[in-house]
Amino acid sequence: MKYFLRRIAFFLATLWAAVTLNFIIPRLEPGDPAEVMVRKLSGKDAQLDPAAVKAMRAMLGAPDGNLLRQYVRYLDALAHGDFGLSYTYYPYGVTEVIGHALPWTLALVGTTQVLSFIIGITLGAFAAWRRNSRFDSVVTLGSTFLGALPAFWIALLLLFAFGYTLGWFPTSGGYEDSIPGWNGAFIGDAVIHSILPAVALLVTTSVAWVLGMRNTMVLNLGADYIRLAKAKGLADRDVALRYAARNALLPSVTGFAIALGGLLGGSVLVESIFDYPGMGRLMAEAIGNKDYPLLQTLLLFIVVGVLLANLIADMLYGVLDPRVRRTPA
Amino acid sequence: MHKRTRAMVAGAACALLLGVAACSSSMSGQSSSDGMIAQLTFPAEVSDTVGGLVNYNPYSPNPLTSTWLYEPVMVRNGLSCTITPWLATGYSWQGTNQLTFTMRDGVEWSDGKPFTAEDVAFTYNLMHKYPAIDKAGIWNDTFGAPATSVTASGDSVVLTFSGNAASKFDDIIKQPILPEHVYQSVGDPSKYIDKSPVGTGPFKVDSYNGRRLVLARRPDYWQADKIKVKKLVLEGSYEASEAALKLKSGGLDAYWGEIPNPQKAFVAADPAHNHFYYAPAGTTVLDFNLTKAPFNDVRFREAVSYAINRPEISAKATYGIMKPASQTGLKLPFTDAYLPSEYTDAQTVLPYDAAKASQLLDAAGYRKGPDRKRTLPDGSPLNLTFSVQAGFIDYDAMADVITRDFNDVGVTTKIETNAPDSVDAQKKSGDFQALLEYVDGGCQFATGLGARLASNQIPTKTDVLPNVERWRDAATDQEIAQLSATVDKSAQKQLVGKLVDTMMTQFPVTALVYAPTRIIYRTDKAVGWPTEQDPYAHPADNRLLIMTHLKPAPAA
């Protein structure tokens, strides 16, 4: 029990530290939100209009009081679930803005993560079962190479080949001329728009699962209980898939929990390249616009996601491997 | 999606059967026989990362459109500086502290209510009550004295200021006018989410699906005879490559952003219909920090001005489109009228003459050491660091050429790339040696070139103001004060001439190439876009001006 309490205390302390850092780091970056917003409206090759900057400051109520007072107010607002108004989408509230972006990321990144996990695990398991076969070599070499490709570069090449040159897929956005909602036209529209970004994400994320699964399973296949099962005359295939694969899955599942936590932050570049209306792109925009209220909230999402996933992974680990709970004498 | 796929298939089939030339006309045959243009597509005016957040309030930072629904009182052409009357038919200054507009008769709001001078006075007075929407600085001391009252009587609106406010004019006429009968009851207008706009503009909202805004022509618009576009679609916030693709395929009819090498990326695909017009908006200049040695030495500034290969900058940073700029800070030949008679256009563009630069540097005491690197006159080393904004790819290329040129004449120079906000911080703190800046080429010299040289426009700890190089000169300040207080053209010319003299002899900043504003467009559906031959509108001007000039493309 003590083990679990400690993990929860850790979780809360880390959460506080992360929330504080999320407050401080964006404010340490040079730049004034009002000036950034005015420059965005007027363009780079234009003089910054002092009158417009003054008006923008008045509108955003840009940072007043010292940092400490802002910090206290920020914590207080967080405790009340008040995330403030976005600077970029003023006067819309941060929660509303995120509410519009979240479904896209959940659909795109969530689906690709699950798919890549399933593909990776399956390929990895078969590669381990047929170790040193041609299949194994192709999977191992292929996934290593694909995993080495920078995701943003893949995205650019896909865009170039299938978007610009062949024209098979749309090159930006989440949908085109359909009306958002649960109708066939919109869903078809959205699916076609998500294919290229999904492939870019899939190609580069499956790989970690393939190699991890393959190696753990190879180790498991050499373990005593497998040899025992084989000696008892169980079929090779049953042994591999029912016993070895199942045991090898556990570390991967913990890893998957952690990866899911990082899901929101993981797609910034890919979403930006495809101009996909999700959280990653929104985050890039919030950083660029010094949209403190929006950025803080997005970072909070990520922090809570990663921390929760880690907490769950830790607890799972504690449940699955009692040795971890043993404290030294 | 279906529509688009089908159009593509049709296009491919057509090209196979008939050859490309025959197809382009049949594909573009969208102008109907009624002398109208059925539809044009422009890029969205907001970044549409998050769609579906509807707001048409022109004073919010992110309205779905700030052009087509609410209109300004007048529109200024930023190139020729001529003024086109819009909601106002005329204006006059009484001295420089009272401005009177005469408002147009017979204009109606899109809900049928008449537009009056009261609406205009209401809008300007709203800015008094809510400084958050006072983007023109009417009620504060930006570029002139604050207003004391705005009143309407009959068809005229009178703005009275507590002192000289001539320099506020361009900002005042730009502000979109709001309907009093709607906005009087919405409270703080900066916090108001305007979902059913009532404007005087040529279009009204037809539909919006969270991404694509469709605007329909208003037959009851006050100059409806000049609007030939029946349907205007605003869709997608595209970056360069994407925009080039959309333009080529006809998915976009005009684009105002940057497309590198538009000749190759766009025009070459169909030279008959694809065009671009890049006009100078101002001048890209090299700013030295004049408070530091050796930049406080005019002989150093003059010398290195000749070391810069401007044609190469033009070629590598702008694909040869933007020409080497005049050291006067004026956009030549467009503002020739203000050029003092002792100068000619060509002679004010400094030539690339490394030998002369070396000679001048030697003469000024910046001698080469044994390592062929120059030192300060007192023998201490001379190291120049160039701050460049990360992601400003043209600045990158310019800095690259300048750095090479400076090193060639023995001035040791290196580049330091920073996030743009960090460069802004350097402008505020003065903690920089050299960076690239922009001299506004607007129609009001007092707030453009003047603000670059005025000592009260030196950046402060909190604000990036125009005088980044920190030029401080009492005579210059006086000239700018006089310039901002006169609306008389010949007096203006004489004062601008003095600023030009300062630029040419003191080199407070070093001109490189003209900075562009851009419009890239296709003429298969609509003709009448601004061109170099007919620059009736500056690409950066209010797009209303262009809209009133568009006509259907003649049937091929």
Next chain:
Amino acid sequence: MTAPATPAGEAPGPGGGPQHWYTVIWSSAKARIGIVMLAGYVLVAGLAPLIAPYSGTRADFDPLLPSGSTHWLGTTSQGGDIFSQLIYGSRVSLLVGLFGGLLATVISLVIGLIAGYQEGSVADDALSFVTNVALVVPVLPLMIVLISYSDVRGLPLIVGVIGLTSWAGPARAKRSQIITLRNRDFVTAAKFAGEGPLWIIFREIMPNMMSLVAASFVGAATGAIAAEAGLSFLGLGDSASISWGTMLYQADAQGAVSQGLWLWLLVPGLTLALLITALTFINFGIDLISNPHLRED
């Protein structure tokens, strides 16, 4: 199958005698390929002035020349020779990989080792806390802050920033690895045999750790190389030198796609991917030291 897993790094070879670590690594075909590829990269980087026709930072050629005999891969819009940039770019990636990897590994080793060895103590709590916080700190904004507050420019800064922002994951891995190692049977056996804790750590645990450290160094180096490319792709790299990331950044920003200049975009990404592949292959070999079961028969 060979005998049950032996605890230490010297796994018995086919002949029964102990195998050296380099023999183990070299026994893997993948690792052999990786080492040869990496050697190729190192050679190219070292001999760059001899191989590249021009200096990587020279940019006074005509812009946008097509590929031909004087410019094998053509020139950029700024007038740089793409092939020369590619050759010189290998130097940046290898240096960033080496030093960024070293820095991250050293930090993670110190923190992970102390935390894991002292598991459950206050020191462990504090260090684990710092590690967890570092794991969730927004890396990109942090990098921008670090870069904008630094007076030094160039590779040392990039290396420092990457090292400081990427140690947390490996530190966590090392900590848990040490924890499982100290609970392993062979450690318990050594304890029962009456060995002192120092002997256990350095003679029993460390040899098992070495392959993890090596693997984590190669992993960190890979991460650093990729991070440099990403940072440069955002335009925040070291502008005084040419790297593959800066090449990609310029190609993308200049609209290489819409101008049809695909070589400019393709080649730097490919060389980058091949280098990362080589490093991953080498890591396969290193894995064999601690996981004899993975060995190819």
